[in-house]
Amino acid sequence: MVMPADTVSVTGWGRTAPTTARLVRPRTYEEAAAAVRECGARGAISRGLGRAYGDAAQNAGGAVLDMTGLDRIHAIDVDGGTVLCDAGVSLHRLMEVLLPLGWFVPVTPGTRYVTVGGAIGADIHGKNHHGSGSFARHVLSFELLTADGEIRTVAHGTPLFDATAGGMGLTGVILTATVRLQPVETALMCVDTERAVDLDDLMARLTATDHRYRYSVAWIDLLARGARMGRSVLTRGDHAPLDSLPPRARRHPLAFRPSQLPAAPAFVPEGLLGRTTVGLFNELWYRKAPRARTGELQRIPTFFHPLDGVPHWNRVYGRGGFVQYQFVVGHGREETLRRIVRRISERRCPSFLAVLKRFGEGDAGWLSFPVPGWTLALDIPANLPGLGSFLDELDEEVAGAGGRVYLAKDARLRPELLDAMYPRLGTFRSLRQELDPRGVFTSDLSRRLGL
Amino acid sequence: MKDAFGIPQSLLVLGGTSEIALATARRLITRRTRTVWLAGRPTPALEEAAEQLRRLGADARTVAFDALDPESHEAVLGKVFAEGDIDMVLMAFGMLGDQAVDEKEPALAVRVAQTNYTGAVSSGLVCARALQTQGHGSLVVLSSVAGERARRSNFIYGSSKAGLDAFAQGLGDALYGTGAHVMVVRPGFVRTRMTAHLAEVPLSTTPEAVAAAIELGLRRRSETVWVPGALRMVMSALRHTPRAVFRRLPI
C-alpha cells in the first residue's frame, strides 16, 4: 500500500515552534491503521484543519496523520437529528449539508474550519456553552483506532470516551463519530447587541441575563484602561424562527451562503499590529457598536465566524507568529479575573478584541477545558518582549484560583502547573499507560507537557 | 520541546564549564529549561558547575566529553540523546591559545585548531544527525568575530573560528527543512577567564549579554547573532578594509 508521505514543517494556527514530521494523508481506515502501525519510534498524532493554536497537532520526527482525507458523511437521520460522519469532515461541510435539512451543529467555535475529530479531541466549546456544554456532550459515540491497531466503538459515558473527549488525540485516532444535531427553522440568527462600559458592568449583564439566550459572547477591549477597563460589546442571540423573517427571506430560509474576502498576504511586515493600530481598531469597533439593539437578523458566519471571512488571518501577525492565551476561573473568582484584565490592560498588550464568556456546567472529559465560570481568550504577537514571563505570571494567578488554561490554545505553559489545573490528569495518564504502553500516540504538546 | 518563544526544556552544553554557556544555562533555567547536560572534561569544576545549576532547580547531569577525542563523540553524545530529546545543543568549547607561543610551537597551534575546528566538526555532525532524527532542536554554535577576518595578533585562533563558522553555516543550510536549526553566535570580546589576561577592547561585553542575545535569537529563530549587535556593522566595515590598511590596524 503506497500512501503519500512528505516530510514537512508543521506548526499550529499561531505559527510558533515549527517542527518537522512525516505528513501522511490516509484516505481509508485501513490506510490510517497502516500509518499508525508503521509510524516508527517517534509515534503518530492525528491532525485536522490545524486550528489548534499551539503544538497539539505536531509530532517532531514522527508521523502526523492529516485526517482531512477521511471526509465522508455516511448517514443523516433527518427525523431524529443525528449525523454519522468521518472524523475529517469539517463543521463547515456539516453546515452546508445540514442547514438545508433544518439542522445545525450542536456546538461551533469561532471558526467553522475545524474537523469533527478535532472538535472531540479538544472538546471544543462555543457561544452556547452556558446552556449546551461542550462538543462531546452531543457526541453519542465514535470509532477510535487505538495503539494496538484495533478499531473500538466508544459510547458516550465510558472511560475511554471521557479520556478521548479533550484528550488531544492521545488515546488514538478518531475515525467516525455520531453527533446529535440542533434543529433550526432558518439559517439566520436573531441577535441582540449591547455595550458594557466596563468589566463589572459586563459581568453583571452576563450573570443577569445570559440564561435568556442560547448564544452569548462578549468582545472585550483589553487596551482600554482606567474607568473604561473591560469595556465590551455583548452579542447574544438564537436561531431566528421562521416567522421573524421578512417575507422575501422566507422563501429560502435555510440557505447558507458564506462569503470570503481575499486572503491575508503571505508576508506581513513585523510590527504592523502595534499598540497604536490595534488600539485604534478597538476604539473604532467599540464606537461603531450600537449602545443597544435587539432582534437584528445576522447570517451565521457574521454571528459565529467573523474571522473565517479572511482566509489565513493568522498571517497578520507576521513571521514571529502569535500566542493565544485562554483561561477559565470559576464563579466566585471574579477578583482574579478583574486582576488579570487589569494587568493585561496596564501592560498594553497589543491584543485585538478578546473574548469573554461565562461557561455553564462542565462535561465529563478528563482533560476537557470548560468549568463553570469565566473564560477569557486573547491573541498576542509572540515577539512582544517579556511576553513569556508575563504569561507565566498570569498562569500563577489562574492556577492559584483553581482555574486552568486551554490545551488546544497552549504553546507555552509551564508543565509543573498542569496537574493542579487538570486534577484528572493522573487518571488520564494511567489509561494511556494501559492502552498505549509504548506511547505510539505522541505530539509535541504531549512531550512538552508530559501528558 | 521548545515553547512558543523558542525556549528549550532540555539543554546539552558541549564545554560544560564555559562561562558563556553557564550564563546562558542560568538564564534559560529561569525561563523553562529543566534538564541540563554538561559535557566536558571530567574535573571538579564541571561537577561544581552542575551543582550550581541544580541549586537553581535544574536536573543537571555531567558527562565526560573531550573535543580532542573525536572517536568518542558518537558514543558519548549518542548516550545523551538516547536518554531523551535535546531541544538545544550549545557548542561552547574552545581554546584561545597563546598566539606568540603557538607560532613557535606548531604542535600547540594544532591543538587550538583541533579543539575549535575538528572537535566541532565531529561533535557538530553527531548532534546534527540526532536533532534531525528528533525533527526539532537548535544547535547554537559559539563562533567569534575573530573568525570574520583573521588578524595578525590572533590568526591561529581566528582561522580555527573561521573554519568553525563556515562549517556551522553550511550545516545550517544542510539542515534547513529538517526541523533542526543552527544558530551561529559571533561574540566580540567577552569578559571571561578565557580573556582575563587580555587588555579590554571597545565594545567588550559579558557572558550575561551573550546569554540574552542567545535567548532573543532563539525566539526569532535567527541564523546569525552578533554580540553586541553593533559588531555586525563594525565587522562589515573591517571585512572591506584593504589588506594593506587592515594589516596596520591596532587590533
Ligand SMILES: NC(=O)c1ccc[n+]([C@@H]2O[C@H](COP(=O)([O-])OP(=O)(O)OC[C@H]3O[C@@H](n4cnc5c(N)ncnc54)[C@H](OP(=O)(O)O)[C@@H]3O)[C@@H](O)[C@H]2O)c1
Ligand atoms: N570570551 C570571549 O571573549 C569569547 C569571544 C568570542 C567567542 N568565544 C567563544 O565562546 C566559547 C566559550 O568561551 P568562554 O568565554 O566561555 O570561555 P571558557 O570559560 O574558557 O570556556 C571554554 C570551554 O571550553 C572547554 N574546552 C576547552 N578544550 C576542551 C576540550 N578539548 N574538550 C572539551 N572541552 C574543552 C573548557 O573546558 P575545561 O574547563 O575542561 O577547560 C571550557 O568549558 C569558546 O568557544 C570561545 O572561543 C569567547
